[in-house]
Amino acid sequence: MSISGIRWKRWFAAGLLALLAAALGACGNGAPRTLTYEGKVYELDESSGEAADTKSLTFVSESGDRIRFEVESFSAVQHGTTGNLLQNRQTFTFELDDGKYEATVDTSDRMVKIDAPNGRTISGNITADGSALPYYDADEIPSLGHSDIVQLAVDFNRISAGRQLSDGGRSFNASLFLVGMLMLIVGIINVLFPRAMWWLKDGWKFRDAEPSDLALTLGRVSGAVLTIAAFVAIVSSCSG
Numbered sequence: 001m002s003i004s005g006i007r008w009k010r011w012f013a014a015g016l017l018a019l020l021a022a023a024l025g026a027c028g029n030g031a032p033r034t035l036t037y038e039g040k041v042y043e044l045d046e047s048s049g050e051a052a053d054t055k056s057l058t059f060v061s062e063s064g065d066r067i068r069f070e071v072e073s074f075s076a077v078q079h080g081t082t083g084n085l086l087q088n089r090q091t092f093t094f095e096l097d098d099g100k101y102e103a104t105v106d107t108s109d110r111m112v113k114i115d116a117p118n119g120r121t122i123s124g125n126i127t128a129d130g131s132a133l134p135y136y137d138a139d140e141i142p143s144l145g146h147s148d149i150v151q152l153a154v155d156f157n158r159i160s161a162g163r164q165l166s167d168g169g170r171s172f173n174a175s176l177f178l179v180g181m182l183m184l185i186v187g188i189i190n191v192l193f194p195r196a197m198w199w200l201k202d203g204w205k206f207r208d209a210e211p212s213d214l215a216l217t218l219g220r221v222s223g224a225v226l227t228i229a230a231f232v233a234i235v236s237s238c239s240g
Helices: 003-029 146-165 174-192 194-201 213-239
Strands: 034-037 040-044 056-061 066-078 085-096 099-106 111-115 121-126 132-134
Touching: 034 146, 056 146, 066 146, 085 146, 099 146, 111 146, 121 146, 132 146, 174 194, 174 213, 194 213
Parallel strands: none
Antiparallel strands: 034 040, 040 056, 056 066, 066 085, 085 099, 099 111, 111 121, 121 132
8 A cells, every 4th residue: 555545544534533523522512501691601500410401400600600490381393303493482480689580481472571579570572583682661771681681581491492302402313323323334444445345245246356446436435425424414313
């Protein structure tokens, strides 16, 4: 084997490992895990034992502030069998410094309604880009951070809905993943060792037969296509 042949195979193997790491990373990412309130980023508390729970979720900021959410009801309409969320209606509570809030978010009507601890109702719309547009009463604009609170409810609804529909945000299709890995193995062998694959497919049938250059090239091309399809299968099996 020539030095140039060894070199391209090394580059191919390195690139393949990088792509495989990225594909497997999709399994661990799952649904979004952070939200923002009053300029602080809150991340789902993995150490609380609630990270996989779809009904009770606690988020913690870097400074240690905590926001706990309790889902009271959830319903959703899904697109056929693909599992893609079209719309959902969810009711949940969360606690801030001034007390407990009860929120209802309905993405079909693009509506947000929040009962605040002071007895007032905070309302808003969900815009096309997923951000929140609160309604204000004239006397409430200076005193209540409606925008932050409504956006907090919308952001949590997005996180919670994804987890409700994907078993804690980590949906995993083992059969598809296995098929993807088998396709990956066959694809790699086709690319790196097309002569061996040709022998397994056709060469053993004939005595002293040798593959043509065209047969080897087609073997490598089919292996590359199969490798790409394998990565698509692996990512699809993990991303839910």
